[in-house]
Amino acid sequence: MSARFTSRIDVAGPAGERFDQILTPAAVDFIAKLDNAFAGHRRELLDERRRRREQLASGERPLGFLPETRWIRNDNSWHVAQPAPGLEDRRVEITGPTEKKMTVNALNSGARVWLADFEDATSPTWHNIIGGQLNLYDAIRRNTDFESNGKRYTIGDSPATIVARPRGWHLVEKHIRIDGRPVSASLVDFGLYFFHNARQLIARGSGPYFYLPKLENHLEARLWNDVFKLAQDELGIPRGTIRATVLIETITAAFEMDEILYELREHSAGLNAGRWDYIFSMIKNFADHGADFVLPDRAQVTMTVPFMRAYTELLVSTCHKRGAHAIGGMAAFIPSKDPEINAVAIEKVRQDKEREAGDGFDGSWVAHPGLVPVCGEVFDKVLGGWPNQLGRLREDVSVTEEDLLNVASAGGEVTEQGVRGNINVALRYIDSWLRGTGAAAIFNLMEDAATAEIARCQVWQWVRNGTKLDDGTAVTPELVSRWLDEELASVRADLGDAARLDDAREIFTETALGDKLPSFLTTGAYARYLTDLT
Ligand SMILES: CC(=O)SCCNC(=O)CCNC(=O)[C@H](O)C(C)(C)COP(=O)(O)OP(=O)(O)OC[C@H]1O[C@@H](n2cnc3c(N)ncnc32)[C@H](O)[C@@H]1OP(=O)(O)O
Numbered sequence: 001m002s003a004r005f006t007s008r009i010d011v012a013g014p015a016g017e018r019f020d021q022i023l024t025p026a027a028v029d030f031i032a033k034l035d036n037a038f039a040g041h042r043r044e045l046l047d048e049r050r051r052r053r054e055q056l057a058s059g060e061r062p063l064g065f066l067p068e069t070r071w072i073r074n075d076n077s078w079h080v081a082q083p084a085p086g087l088e089d090r091r092v093e094i095t096g097p098t099e100k101k102m103t104v105n106a107l108n109s110g111a112r113v114w115l116a117d118f119e120d121a122t123s124p125t126w127h128n129i130i131g132g133q134l135n136l137y138d139a140i141r142r143n144t145d146f147e148s149n150g151k152r153y154t155i156g157d158s159p160a161t162i163v164a165r166p167r168g169w170h171l172v173e174k175h176i177r178i179d180g181r182p183v184s185a186s187l188v189d190f191g192l193y194f195f196h197n198a199r200q201l202i203a204r205g206s207g208p209y210f211y212l213p214k215l216e217n218h219l220e221a222r223l224w225n226d227v228f229k230l231a232q233d234e235l236g237i238p239r240g241t242i243r244a245t246v247l248i249e250t251i252t253a254a255f256e257m258d259e260i261l262y263e264l265r266e267h268s269a270g271l272n273a274g275r276w277d278y279i280f281s282m283i284k285n286f287a288d289h290g291a292d293f294v295l296p297d298r299a300q301v302t303m304t305v306p307f308m309r310a311y312t313e314l315l316v317s318t319c320h321k322r323g324a325h326a327i328g329g330m331a332a333f334i335p336s337k338d339p340e341i342n343a344v345a346i347e348k349v350r351q352d353k354e355r356e357a358g359d360g361f362d363g364s365w366v367a368h369p370g371l372v373p374v375c376g377e378v379f380d381k382v383l384g385g386w387p388n389q390l391g392r393l394r395e396d397v398s399v400t401e402e403d404l405l406n407v408a409s410a411g412g413e414v415t416e417q418g419v420r421g422n423i424n425v426a427l428r429y430i431d432s433w434l435r436g437t438g439a440a441a442i443f444n445l446m447e448d449a450a451t452a453e454i455a456r457c458q459v460w461q462w463v464r465n466g467t468k469l470d471d472g473t474a475v476t477p478e479l480v481s482r483w484l485d486e487e488l489a490s491v492r493a494d495l496g497d498a499a500r501l502d503d504a505r506e507i508f509t510e511t512a513l514g515d516k517l518p519s520f521l522t523t524g525a526y527a528r529y530l531t532d533l534t
């Protein structure tokens with residue numbers, strides 16, 4: 001399909017069944033309006049991100065809480081909006097891509113909320129993006145009733161509340177262009193979902209709700225708030241109808257939790273502890289800061305290491321002071337058909353959720369319908385008859401800049417198994433992503449864009465720092481190259497010829513072994529492999 005809907009905007013993605021129902025002239029026009037209003041500001045904020053990263057890469061001391069916004073932090077009088085319909089009780093939230101069957105499964109899973117994901121769990125092929133919008137469109141209208149492999153898929157009587165997660169500000173959608181320039185993927189995902197569904201959702205007693213990923217500071221939250229205001233005005237929907245939960249998943253945003261809530265306060269639905277991107281952000285930003293910032297094997301960076309604990313404690317206390325929900329993150333363990341592995345996975349998830357519930361979180365994420373019961377049991381116990389723990393103010397919490405930056409507090413070690421594991425998982429995940437699946441079960445763990453970023457970034461950091469393994473061997477480019485060849489051979493033997501392992505290798509080499517550490521593996525890989533548009 002190649003259509004020119006207005007004098008400025010081109011939609012150049014391949015045709016798909018019923019895609020024209022999503023890409024209507026009015027919807028595309030709406031995106032053009034958002035782009036017209038916000039593309040310039042987005043660009044400026046991305047330039048600012050780049051400047052900040054360069055400063056950090058040159059060894060500048062990491063930032064802290066902002067002096068100029070101290071008044072926001074110290075003013076106890078402001079609060080965010082009351083929870084919106086369907087978001088009062090968020091004890092279990094399931095996440096997942098907007099694939100057709102998974103859409104029904106997530107809505108029927110028993111979770112209170114479904115995070116319908118265009119981000120970490122989605123490989124942003126045109127088909128996934130527009131097909132995903134179509135699946136949401138149908139699900140919201142209850143037009144979903146089909147059979148697949150002998151199983152009937154119908155949305156039940158009490159489906160989860162849908163919260164859509166658009167792609168982050170760093171990404172573009174190359175198949176929609178304005179004056180030849182690709183449009184922000186955030187505006188495309190948000191705009192199409194909001195344009196088609198906001199009124200329907202409101203009429204059904206819910207609303208247009210969003211998770212906002214990978215924000216780096218409160219000015220990026222302000223940009224989202226401005227987008228919301230314009231979008232609501234355009235459709236004649238009262239301001240404050242949209243609700244957004246911001247993922248705190250970058251170290252810079254961790255210093256601005258109050259400010260982010262403040263910017264979005266009339267639209268805010270709280271904060272979420274996006275632990276995997278948060279770890280990625282810690283590695284990425286301090287990869288050049290020497291041994292004190294080197295993290296151990298990925299498996300050792302648990303939520304109980306002091307710097308991670310500090311982050312979640314600060315998140316709960318900040319949220320509850322402002323009447324905002326604090327939502328926990330994703331345990332990577334997923335159910336297995338092997339009963340022994342399954343029992344271990346369920347127990348690990350239980351422990352993770354018990355920590356979060358005990359710390360005051362109002363609910364948490366699961367990656368699989370099979371984990372809804374365990375998360376539900378844990379939160380049921382703590383919540384009793386209450387829908388949330390907003391009353392637990394956690395005034396006992398006091399977190400300093402040093403606590404958040406104390407990476408060395410993680411302790412642990414780097415091992416051959418850890419390095420090889422990262423290489424192997426990154427290759428497998430990138431292959432899956434290139435083949436259109438953005439979340440995958442690999443060695444009994446959920447892997448997605450965030451965990452893959454950790455894998456390749458850790459390798460870069462260890463090489464850059466010549467980190468010593470537990471047996472004294474230094475991690476060098478030569479060693480990693482050798483292990484890359486070996487891991488590649490073993491993955492190839494496993495996955496066969498259909499796999500895109502040569503491309504995966506190239507992406508890994510570029511993003512884990514290059515001179516510079518690229519900000520994201522997905523940006524370059526998207527441009528080169530998921531679209532043939534330049
Ligand atoms: C860092 C972060 O951002 S975390 C959030 C982003 N990541 C995610 O959302 C990951 C979501 N989870 C998933 O994608 C999947 O659970 C995976 C890829 C990890 C595992 O998927 P599978 O290997 O297909 O799991 P499995 O075979 O056990 O699935 C059994 C059934 O549950 C369904 N299912 C599994 N996970 C989900 C989910 N998250 N949502 C809805 N349905 C699901 C499957 O579709 C399948 O349904 P079917 O029987 O109707 O065919």
Ligand SMILES: O=CC(=O)O
Nearest residue numbers: 274275276277450
């Ligand atoms: O988006 C969630 C994360 O952990 O990353």
Ligand SMILES: [Mg+2]
Nearest residue numbers: 120274277450
């Ligand atoms: Mg994330």
